[in-house]
Amino acid sequence: MKSVKLPKKFNHTNLDVLKQFITETGKIIPGRVSGVTAAQQRKITQSIKVARFLALLPYTDQHK
Amino acid sequence: MNNYELTLIVKQDLESRFDIFKESFDKSLSEMGFQIAHVENIGKRFLAYPIQKNNKGLYIIYQLIGSPSSVSDLENKLKYDNSLLRYLLQRVDSHSLSNSFLTQDTVEANKRAEAKLANKAKQDALEAQAKKSAVRDDAADAFQSPKNDQSSTKDDLEESAQFDEIDNDEEHSSQETEKED
Known part of the structure; x- marks a missing residue:
């Protein structure tokens, strides 16, 4: 399991943090693989989805 | 509120x-x-x-x-x-x-983009120089040895003709074997 750096406080603007939790194709890495706690995983998932809406992160690698 | x-x-x-x-x-x-x-x-x-x-x-x-x-x-x-x-x-x-991490990220991204552009401009300049010198070399080669080039093309032609003959022989032999069967 790869070690991840997760600060105590983060939101959808901490792209360096969130990029650790998406695959090359843009998918969110599941909690059983990422190895963080369930509460952390919920927050990460929400933050990634907000960042995607604001075009800070891609939904997929198939964008034109 | x-x-x-x-x-x-x-x-x-x-x-x-x-x-x-x-x-x-x-x-x-x-x-x-x-x-x-x-x-x-x-x-x-x-x-x-x-x-x-x-x-x-x-x-x-x-x-x-x-x-x-x-x-x-x-x-x-x-x-x-x-x-x-x-x-x-x-x-x-x-x-x-206070400012979010997005500002920092954007500043860094812009810096990276600028550096990339600068690098590209440098590389383009280098390539243009290389091309110029290459053109000069080619011109010099052509001036020095036009006869050698012609002879080499003749040799190539002869070689390819030989190969053709060999190919034909092989085909004949295969046909013969088929007849025998």
């Missing part, structure tokens, strides 16, 4: 009139009864994917204090604002009153 965070993505076409847009937007916010606690002007940023065929957008993050009743007014205004690509109005527990 609640705390709200409003993120705007403004169309890139507005870059020249951006200050005017921001002033009028600030004014309408205060008219609706919002207090502006902090403004973060992030500036131009590459979008992760195109929105309405726009590849870049201007990002602003407002940290606002206001009453829930004025939120619907604001939502209405944002909904029909043609200069916006996206907006996100979130209620937050408390304001950070």
